[in-house]
Amino acid sequence: xxxxxxxxxxxxxxxxxxxxxxxxxxxxxxxxxxxxxxxxxxxxxxxxxxxxxxxxxxxxxxxxxxxxxxxxxxxxxxxxxxxxxxxxxxxxxxxxxxxxxxxxxxxxxxxxxxxxxx
Amino acid sequence: xxxxxxxxxxxxxxxxxxxxxxxxxxxxxxxxxxxxxxxxxxxxxxxxxxxxxxxxxxxxxxxxxxxxxxxxxxxxxxxxxxxxxxxxxxxxxxxxxxxxxxxxxxxxxxx
Numbered sequence: 001x002x003x004x005x006x007x008x009x010x011x012x013x014x015x016x017x018x019x020x021x022x023x024x025x026x027x028x029x030x031x032x033x034x035x036x037x038x039x040x041x042x043x044x045x046x047x048x049x050x051x052x053x054x055x056x057x058x059x060x061x062x063x064x065x066x067x068x069x070x071x072x073x074x075x076x077x078x079x080x081x082x083x084x085x086x087x088x089x090x091x092x093x094x095x096x097x098x099x100x101x102x103x104x105x106x107x108x109x110x111x112x113x114x115x116x117x118x
Numbered sequence: 119x120x121x122x123x124x125x126x127x128x129x130x131x132x133x134x135x136x137x138x139x140x141x142x143x144x145x146x147x148x149x150x151x152x153x154x155x156x157x158x159x160x161x162x163x164x165x166x167x168x169x170x171x172x173x174x175x176x177x178x179x180x181x182x183x184x185x186x187x188x189x190x191x192x193x194x195x196x197x198x199x200x201x202x203x204x205x206x207x208x209x210x211x212x213x214x215x216x217x218x219x220x221x222x223x224x225x226x227x228x229x
Contacts, residue, residue: 045219
């Protein structure tokens with residue numbers, strides 16, 4: 001089946017630094033990818049929809065200058081947490097749908113990236 | 119606004135017992151409902167979707183528009199069913215719209 005890969009799986013950084021997380025669709029192309037955030041023992045909260053070749057669409061309450069999303073190719077979307085602070089520590093998950101399947105295709109999830117900000 | 123409610127955080131059943139994981143939703147249009155499962159140390163994966171009307175690993179779920187529910191059921195629980203289950207909704211069935219997840223229910227199947 002289709003695979004979505006995230007890198008890194010986990011990262012620890014100092015407060016004030018920026019961290020980039022990559023999301024790749026390995027064997028399919030995705031014009032749209034989604035970024036979620038998951039706090040411990042809580043549900044996945046959609047942060048933004050990443051659109052290839054255009055600006056991302058952010059959910060209400062998500063700071064777009066804080067969480068920069070770039071979707072430069074059909075197989076790669078990146079999430080950059082800028083000037084990270086301890087409250088940004090979380091599990092970030094991306095998902096993608098095969099573009100050729102249209103809107104009804106299955107959504108595939110990455111393994112997630114755990115960010116810890118000291 | 120779309121919302122998904124899973125009232126139980128934890129459901130513990132004995133092996134061989136029936137399982138029902140509850141899910142209720144709120145959406146004004148024509149939604150598409152899904153169940154996702156996350157086994158220990160694995161990524162989230164699709165279990166089933168209401169438009170497929172199929173049974174996966176013995177699980178079924180029927181969309182009840184009158185009660186706005188999409189409960190997940192299995193007649194006889196197995197140990198390997200122990201996992202985290204998330205109900206999810208996508209607005210406007212058939213479009214590439216975003217998923218809204220419930221808070222999840224942890225199913226624990228014991229001997």
